[in-house]
Amino acid sequence: MRVGVVGLGIMGGPMAMHLHRAGLLAAVYNRTRAKAEPFEKLGVYVAQSPGDLAKRVDVVIIMVSDAPDVEQVLFGPGGIVEGARPGLIVVDMSTNSPDWARRFAERLAQYGVEFLDAPVTGGQKGAVEGTLTVMVGGKEELFKRLLPVFQAFGKNIVYVGPVGYGQAMKLVNQVVAALNTVAMVEGLRLAKALGLDMDKVVQVLTGGAARSGSIELYLPKLLKGDLTPGFKAAHLKKDLSYVMELANRASLSLPATALALELYKKMVEKGLGELGIHALGEIY
Known part of the structure; x- marks a missing residue:
């Protein structure tokens, strides 16, 4: 199975490297070519466009920032559909919304191209360590065929239902992750104001009922003053915007998420x- 990756950023780069180590990576593409150079040195083909990449692979993984970026990669000038052939499988692993996923699937079907929405969670740490959780929506037989691809960089791989369900599950995950992060930041502010020993705060928060992914991933970075992204604040803002759009349409009250x-x-x-x-505490 020949796999190509479009988007070699914080998440896509490490994921592509795991695919290379598994012997699956055939081509990469990134708007900024410099990010593709490490792969070129490893003998991986660096495509001139997403369409050029699509000609050379069986599966295209897209890991970019938002739905308009995915749309551009798929249908814009030099897009995947220009190099696609019937039977090509496109896997969107970025985060957007169920609506976008279904729209992409319908448009790609006109070219005979299959589609899965398979966003991930685990942040940069999970991408580097190959321990991501992958939430896959689409045809179950396609999911089963692509399991070796997901296993190259994922540890917890879950088939969640038809097209759009992967994005839906990711938005649920983002709500919980966001609220856990708000709780962590405010808890630390309170701890500092009360003069508590930070080492003991860490001991309690990582060992008791308050522990969470945010505590495990980000608390050590916060205490070192390291605000570099494992996941960017702008991207979480984008994800929560999709959540509230869906919630408002369904007349669903989510006050904490708002x-x-x-x-x-x-x-x-x-x-x-x-x-x-x-780094949320920077605005307080």
Whole structure:
């Protein structure tokens, strides 16, 4: 199975490297060619466009920022459909929404191209260590065929239902991750104000009922003053915007999520969107 990766950023780069180690990576493409150079040195073909990449592979993985970026990669000038042939499988592993996933699947079907939405969670650490959780929506037989691909960089791989369900599951994950991060940041602010020993705070938060993915991934970075992103605040703001769009359409009240969205909007407005989601305390 020949796999190509479009998007070699914080997540896509490490994932592509795992695919290379598994003997599956045939081609890569990135708008900034410099990010593709490490793969070129390893003998991986660096495509001139997403369409050029599509000609050379059986499976295309897309890992870019947002739905408009995915749309451009698929259908824009030099897009995947220009090099696609019937039977090609496109896997969108970025985060957007169920609506976009279904739209992409319908348009690609006109070219005979299959589609899975398979966003991931675990942040940069999970991508580097190959321990990501992968949530896959689409045809179950396609999921089974692509399991070796997902296993190259994922540890917890879950088939969640038809097209769009992968994105739906990821948005659920993002709500919980966002609220855990808000809780962590405010808890630390309180701990500092009360003069508590931070080492003992860590001992309690990592060993008791308050422990969470945010505590495990981001608390050590926060205490070192490291605000670099494992996942960017601007991306979480984007994801929570999709959540509230769906919630409002369904007349569903999610007050805590609405608050988290406002907090991350403030981060972006203050020019802090490129920092990690754990840098939320910078706006307080």
